[in-house]
Amino acid sequence: MKLEIKKDLVSGWFKNLQKVFCDDILKFEKNKIQFNSTSWKRNNNKDEGGGEYRILKNGRIFEKVGVNFSKVYGVFPKQFQKIIPGAKKDPRFWASGISVVMHMQNPLIPAMHFNTRYICTKQNWFGGGMDVTPSVRDDIEKKEFHKILKNMCNRHNKNYYSQYKKWCDEYFYLAHRKEPRGIGGIFFDYKKSNFDKDFRFVRDVGITFQLIFNKIISKKMKKKWSKKDKEMQYIKRGRYTEFNLLYDRGTKFGLQTGGNVEGILMSLPPTAKWE
Secondary structure (H helix, E strand, C coil): CHHHHHHHHHHHHHHHHHHHHHHHHHHHCCCCCCCCEEEEEEECCCCCCCEEEEEEEEECCEEEEEEEEEEEEEEECCHCCCCCCCCCCEEEEEEECCCCCCCCCCCCCCCEEEEEEEECCEEEEEEEEEECCCCCCHHHHHHHHHHHHHHHHHHEEEEHHHHHHHHHHHHCCCCCCECCCCEEEEEEEEECHHHHHHHHHHHHHHHHHHHHHHHHHHCCCCCCCCHHHHHHHHHHHHHHHHHHHCCCCHHHHHCCCCHHHHHHHHHHCCCCCCC
C-alpha cells in the first residue's frame, strides 16, 4: 500500500473519530450546549496543514472537554532532527492525530485522556494511549478499566497489555512529587511492525476509549458528591496541570513545531488548586 493512501486512511479515521466522540459527548449534555469549534493552520504563509479543535465548557456533565484533530507537515526544527527517528538525514515530516481530554463537573467521575497519532519521516509509526485520573479512589472502577484494556490488547497480542501498561505507568509519573498522575492505562509509541495490524490496533484503542468513557460517565453521572470531593478534584487537577506543562511530550512537541497554542493547551483543567 502506498504511503499516501496510508496517510489518507489514518487521518480520515482520526477525523471521523473526532465526530463520533463529540456526538457522544453532546448526547450526555442532551444537546443543550454545543462545542466551540476552531480551525487552524500550521503556517499561514504556506500550506503546512492544520487542524480543528473543539472545546465544550460548563456543561451539565462536562466542566471542560476538548477534542482535537490535526494533520500537519513540513520540516522539523533543528532541535528535533536528532531525536526524531528518520529525521536526521531528511527533516521533512507528516503527522496526524486526535487527542481528547475530559474534565468533569462531578468529582466522582475521573478525568480521562486519550490520543492516537501517525507520524511519517523516513520511518513511519503509530503512537498513543489512554489513561484515567480520579480524584476520589474507586478500586472497582480501576479493576474494571484495566480489565477492559487487557481484553482489548489481548485481541491483538498477548504481550501488549503488560508492555503498554508498564510504559504508561512510567510515563504518567510526576517525578518531582514521586507519585503517579492517576490509575494508569496504556501508552505506546514507535509502533511500526506491520501497518495493517498496527492500524487495526489503533482503531480498537479508539473504539475502546469510546466504550470506557460512556460506561464510566453513565455509571457515575447521577451520584451525589460533597464540597470536600470537589476540593480534592481541584487539588488533583493541579497535579494534572504540573504533568502536562512539565513532562508531556505532546505538549512540548506541539509548541515547538508551530502547533496551535490553544489547541495544545486544551488539556489544562478550567480550575485547579494547590495546597
